[in-house]
Amino acid sequence: MATQVIVLNGGSSSGKSGIARCLQAILPDPWLAFGTDTLVQAMPMSVQTSAAGIAFAPDGEVVVGPEFRTLEATWIAGIAAMAQAGARIIVDEVFIGGAASQQRWKDALGPLQVLWVGVRCEATVATARELARGDRIAGMAASQAELVHRGIVYDLQVDTTHTEALECAQAIAARLR
Amino acid sequence: MATQVIVLNGGSSSGKSGIARCLQAILPDPWLAFGTDTLVQAMPMSVQTSAAGIAFAPDGEVVVGPEFRTLEATWIAGIAAMAQAGARIIVDEVFIGGAASQQRWKDALGPLQVLWVGVRCEATVATARELARGDRIAGMAASQAELVHRGIVYDLQVDTTHTEALECAQAIAARLR
Amino acid sequence: MATQVIVLNGGSSSGKSGIARCLQAILPDPWLAFGTDTLVQAMPMSVQTSAAGIAFAPDGEVVVGPEFRTLEATWIAGIAAMAQAGARIIVDEVFIGGAASQQRWKDALGPLQVLWVGVRCEATVATARELARGDRIAGMAASQAELVHRGIVYDLQVDTTHTEALECAQAIAARLR
Amino acid sequence: MATQVIVLNGGSSSGKSGIARCLQAILPDPWLAFGTDTLVQAMPMSVQTSAAGIAFAPDGEVVVGPEFRTLEATWIAGIAAMAQAGARIIVDEVFIGGAASQQRWKDALGPLQVLWVGVRCEATVATARELARGDRIAGMAASQAELVHRGIVYDLQVDTTHTEALECAQAIAARLR
Numbered sequence: 001m002a003t004q005v006i007v008l009n010g011g012s013s014s015g016k017s018g019i020a021r022c023l024q025a026i027l028p029d030p031w032l033a034f035g036t037d038t039l040v041q042a043m044p045m046s047v048q049t050s051a052a053g054i055a056f057a058p059d060g061e062v063v064v065g066p067e068f069r070t071l072e073a074t075w076i077a078g079i080a081a082m083a084q085a086g087a088r089i090i091v092d093e094v095f096i097g098g099a100a101s102q103q104r105w106k107d108a109l110g111p112l113q114v115l116w117v118g119v120r121c122e123a124t125v126a127t128a129r130e131l132a133r134g135d136r137i138a139g140m141a142a143s144q145a146e147l148v149h150r151g152i153v154y155d156l157q158v159d160t161t162h163t164e165a166l167e168c169a170q171a172i173a174a175r176l177r
Numbered sequence: 178m179a180t181q182v183i184v185l186n187g188g189s190s191s192g193k194s195g196i197a198r199c200l201q202a203i204l205p206d207p208w209l210a211f212g213t214d215t216l217v218q219a220m221p222m223s224v225q226t227s228a229a230g231i232a233f234a235p236d237g238e239v240v241v242g243p244e245f246r247t248l249e250a251t252w253i254a255g256i257a258a259m260a261q262a263g264a265r266i267i268v269d270e271v272f273i274g275g276a277a278s279q280q281r282w283k284d285a286l287g288p289l290q291v292l293w294v295g296v297r298c299e300a301t302v303a304t305a306r307e308l309a310r311g312d313r314i315a316g317m318a319a320s321q322a323e324l325v326h327r328g329i330v331y332d333l334q335v336d337t338t339h340t341e342a343l344e345c346a347q348a349i350a351a352r353l354r
Numbered sequence: 355m356a357t358q359v360i361v362l363n364g365g366s367s368s369g370k371s372g373i374a375r376c377l378q379a380i381l382p383d384p385w386l387a388f389g390t391d392t393l394v395q396a397m398p399m400s401v402q403t404s405a406a407g408i409a410f411a412p413d414g415e416v417v418v419g420p421e422f423r424t425l426e427a428t429w430i431a432g433i434a435a436m437a438q439a440g441a442r443i444i445v446d447e448v449f450i451g452g453a454a455s456q457q458r459w460k461d462a463l464g465p466l467q468v469l470w471v472g473v474r475c476e477a478t479v480a481t482a483r484e485l486a487r488g489d490r491i492a493g494m495a496a497s498q499a500e501l502v503h504r505g506i507v508y509d510l511q512v513d514t515t516h517t518e519a520l521e522c523a524q525a526i527a528a529r530l531r
Numbered sequence: 532m533a534t535q536v537i538v539l540n541g542g543s544s545s546g547k548s549g550i551a552r553c554l555q556a557i558l559p560d561p562w563l564a565f566g567t568d569t570l571v572q573a574m575p576m577s578v579q580t581s582a583a584g585i586a587f588a589p590d591g592e593v594v595v596g597p598e599f600r601t602l603e604a605t606w607i608a609g610i611a612a613m614a615q616a617g618a619r620i621i622v623d624e625v626f627i628g629g630a631a632s633q634q635r636w637k638d639a640l641g642p643l644q645v646l647w648v649g650v651r652c653e654a655t656v657a658t659a660r661e662l663a664r665g666d667r668i669a670g671m672a673a674s675q676a677e678l679v680h681r682g683i684v685y686d687l688q689v690d691t692t693h694t695e696a697l698e699c700a701q702a703i704a705a706r707l708r
Contacts, residue, residue, distance in 0.1 A: 018663030024221035025662050030230075030244060032219045032251075042209045044201035045488060053207075067207060074209075074264035081258030087251035128697035131556050132549030134399060162693075166659035195486030202485050222665060305520035308379050309372030311576060339516075343482035378575035384584075384598060386573040386605075396563040398555035407561075421561060428563075428618035435612030441605035 003176045004083045004112045006031075006090045007105060009152060010119030011144030013130040015160035015168070016092045019119060022169035023090055027176075032082070035092035039075045047071070060139020062096055073104070080108040094144060099151035117172055118149055118157035125161050180353045181260045181289045183208075184268045184282060186329060187296030188321030190307040192337035192345070193269045196296060199346035200267055204353075209259070212269035216252045224248070237316020239273055250281070257285040271321060276328035294349055295326055295334035302338050357530045358437045358466045360385075360444045361459060363506060364473030365498030367484040369514035369522070370446045373473060376523035377444055381530075386436070389446035393429045401425070414493020416450055430462040437466050448498060453505035471526055472503055472511035479515050534707045535614045535643045537562075537621045538636060540683060541650030542675030544661040546691035546699070547623045550650060553700035554621055558707075563613070566623035570606045578602070591670020593627055607639040614643050625675060630682035648703055649680055649688035656692050 006023065008016045020033040040048060047053035052065040064072075083089050095101035102116075121129075126141035156175050158168035183200065185193045197210040217225060224230035229242040241249075260266050272278035279293075298306075300322035307318040333352050335345035360377065362370045374387040394402060401407035406419040418426075437443050449455035456470075475483075477499035484495040510529050512522035537554065539547045551564040571579060578584030583596040595603075614620050626632035633647075652660075657672035687706050689699035 015663075018660075018665075021222075021665040022659075022663050025223070030221050030224050030248060032216075032248060033221075034219055038215060038219070039209075042211055042215070044207050044210075045198075046202070047207050071207060071209060071264060074259040074262040077262035078255040078259035078264075082251040082255035085251040085254035087248060087255075125695060128553075128695045129549075132546075132553050132696040134549075134552040164656060164659045165663040192486075195483075195488075198488040199482075199486050302518060305376075305518045306372075309369075309376050309519035311372075311375040341479060341482045342486035375576075379577070384575050384578050384602060386570075386602060387575075388573055392569060392573070393563075396565055396569070398561050398564075399552075400556070401561050425561060425563060425618060428613045428616040431616035432609040432613035432618075436605045436609035439605040439608035441602065441609075 001113050001177065003115050004088060005079075005109060005114045006117060006172065006176075007093060007114060008090065008117050008119050009093045009095045009102070009148060009154075010121065011094065011126060011146075011148050012136060012140035013126045013133065014119045014121040014141070014145070015129075015165050016119050018165035019158070019160075019168050019172070020090045020092050022166045023172060026166075026169060026173055027088075029088055031088040031090050033090040033092065034079060036094055037092075039072060042075075043068075043071060056137055059143060060137050060141075061143045062094075062140065064096070076105060076108040080110070080112065083109070083112050095148045095152055096144065098147070102152050113177065115156065115172070115175060116152075116154045118152060118154040119168070120149065120157060120159040120161070121145065122161045178290050178354065180265075180292050182256075182266050182268060182286060182291045183294060183349065183353075184270060184291060185294050185296050186270045186272045186279070186325060186331075187298065188271065188303060188323075188325050189313060189317035190303045190310065191296045191298040191318070191322070192306075192342050193296050195342035196335070196337075196345050196349070197267045197269050199343045200349060203343075203346055203350055204265075206265055208265040208267050210267040210269065211256060213271055214269075216249060220245075220248060233314055236320060237314050237318075238320045239271075239317065241273070253282060253285040257287070257289065260286070260289050272325045272329055273321065275324075279329050290354065292333065292349070292352060293329075293331045295329060295331040296345070297326065297334060297336040297338070298322065299338045355467050355531065357469050358442060359433075359463060359468045360471060360526065360530075361447060361468060362444065362471050362473050363447045363449050363456070363502060363508075364475065365448065365480060365500075365502050366490060366494035367480045367487065368473045368475040368495070368499070369483075369519050370473050372519035373512070373514075373522050373526070374444045374446050376520045377526060380520075380523060380527055381442075383442055385442040385444050387444040387446065388433060390448055391446075393426060397422075397425060410491055413497060414491050414495075415497045416448075416494065418450070427458070430459060434462040434464070434466065437463070449502045449506055450498065452501070456506050467531065469510065469526070469529060470506075470508045472506060472508040473522070474503065474511060474513040474515070475499065476515045532644050532708065534646050535619060536610075536640060536645045537648060537703065537707075538624060538645060539621065539648050539650050540624045540626045540633070540679060540685075541652065542625065542657060542677075542679050543667060543671035544657045544664065545650045545652040545672070545676070546660075546696050547650050549696035550689070550691075550699050550703070551621045551623050553697045554703060557697075557700060557704055558619075560619055562619040562621050564621040564623065565610060567625055568623075570603060574599075574602060587668055590674060591668050591672075592674045593625075593671065595627070604635070607636060611639040611641070611643065614640070626679045626683055627675065629678070633683050644708065646687065646703070646706060647683075647685045649683060649685040650699070651680065651688060651690040651692070652676065653692045
């Protein structure tokens with residue numbers, strides 16, 4: 001059965017969004033791409049900046065609270081429903097909760113055909129790219145580089161440290177059913 | 178039963194997004210806000226700029242093709258699923274297909290409690306605001322101002338021609354169950 | 355002699371940028387539009403977020419330090435030089451330093467033909483628009499609404515409280531030499 | 532005498548802006564960073580999209596007309612004046628006019644201490660990054676990759692094909708007087 005969902009999991013500034021855009025460009029069918037950013041931007045400003053919602057530690061660590069998790073659960077259910085309705089979907093995620101984060105998606109996606117992809121990037125390089133982007137809180141890249149991969153099971157891993165996003169996308173495309 | 182979905186329908190530059198942000202700010206519970214823009218940005222660039230996807234006539238008229246409609250159907254199913262999973266959702270829409278557009282949402286939302294809101298703005302004022310924004314294709318506001326309301330049934334209508342977004346949001350909030 | 359520089363001074367969310375875009379659209383010659391935002395975005399992130407550069411009080415008040423003022427002085431000199439070289443320029447400013455802010459520009463613009471325009475908006479309405487925009491720090495609009503006009507001498511004042519940006523732009527255009 | 536202006540010249544998607552942001556982050560003094568984008572965004576929409584202003588060929592080639600050149604000349608004069616007034620400035624440029632483009636800047640900067648830096652990136656890699664960014668017209672990167680360096684004299688060249696922006700910035704910083 002054909003792959004219905006591609007989940008890209010990686011730390012901040014690891015290059016997930018670029019890979020998602022390259023996948024959309026090279027795959028023959030239209031794929032929808034959604035990220036954690038899509039959800040965050042849909043939330044009220046008050047949730048985007050509160051301890052119950054999303055908060056940032058001084059070292060760049062992201063901490064999400066119960067209000068964020070409640071809204072996220074409905075978001076994941078919605079993405080699963082889109083795929084069940086026939087959409088091909090690329091999800092751009094940051095599993096800051098480790099294996100529990102992946103489990104939440106597994107439970108919601110159920111019998112859908114999913115390709116789990118780890119997007120790795122060495123912490124020093126991700127930190128350098130974070131600085132070059134200039135629109136991310138300093139420290140997020142380093143804080144998440146290893147953390148988000150702990151306990152996650154992948155079908156495939158790519159590494160943007162020395163490989164362009166397009167080449168990573170080609171490797172992922174080659175693994176689709 | 179409490180309102181679960183607020184659908185704001187209005188032409189380009191009629192002020193829907195501003196009303197949605199004000200609703201999020203004044204309502205005590207957290208509401209997620211999604212718009213047509215959220216869906217368009219999730220699509221591949223090739224669909225965003227093709228006759229089968231989305232195209233723009235020289236006078237600013239927006240024409241959507243079958244590929245857009247197919248993806249949109251999955252998107253609407255996903256939004257409905259989020260609401261069924263417990264999310265409160267504000268949808269910011271442009272019913273360029275008239276009554277058929279509303280029907281697509283009605284079919285998907287099913288038994289959910291929906292508040293249908295028409296967001297009106299006189300064409301000349303919407304056109305002036307389009308010019309002041311500077312990020313929209315000239316002519317969309319005028320082309321859509323009346324068109325998107327034809328055949329639509331509302332619970333409530335607001336008019337931003339002489340009323341601020343916050344005041345419109347307060348009128349909508351007063352009608353929530 | 356023809357007007358060479360239009361200075362729009364007003365508080366945050368008073369509608370200056372919209373008026374500038376409308377002026378660019380309706381004036382027959384090409385005018386360049388620069389704002390305080392242009393300068394701020396050109397600064398290093400460290401200056402954008404420090405007490406020596408730019409800082410935000412909890413109530414939305416903006417405080418600028420000596421490092422900001424030093425860079426701003428070179429920026430103003432540059433804008434003046436562009437106008438002396440033949441550019442027609444719209445400057446979108448927030449005179450948080452009152453009469454001293456205007457004097458800095460007067461000294462730099464020297465013999466150039468300048469039209470000084472006050473852009474007013476009632477504090478409650480500016481605050482409502484700040485909320486609807488969703489991308490400004492809450493409180494800036496209220497904090498600046500009256501403050502930035504104290505001690506300033508204008509050739510013309512417009513008020514966006516009940517008047518669209520385009521109509522304000524037309525009033526300004528009618529005053530150009 | 533200390534370097535007053537750093538000119539980064541390179542094709543679209545070669546990584547100039549990232550290098551500029553890294554330079555701002557690592558240099559002890561505050562440097563202002565301006566790019567061609569700053570100028571383009573200051574222009575009226577009508578100039579941004581006309582043959583007399585800026586036009587895009589179907590293959591991504593950028594063609595600028597006489598109206599653009601007239602406004603650009605005043606912009607360059609303004610940047611030079613900022614540096615003369617004491618600002619340290621990073622200019623992020625695309626010399627699509629070749630040696631004539633560089634000469635325009637040389638004439639305006641006059642006796643100021645300038646470091647001329649070529650930012651190279653192999654066309655295939657720049658094209659891949661253009662795709663990953665998703666916000667640039669396809670073909671610009673390839674069209675400009677070699678073209679913009681023809682006939683230009685540099686103090687230093689960096690290559691982002693296999694080197695991160697931060698490392699390039701460190702090489703540039705090491706050459707400042």
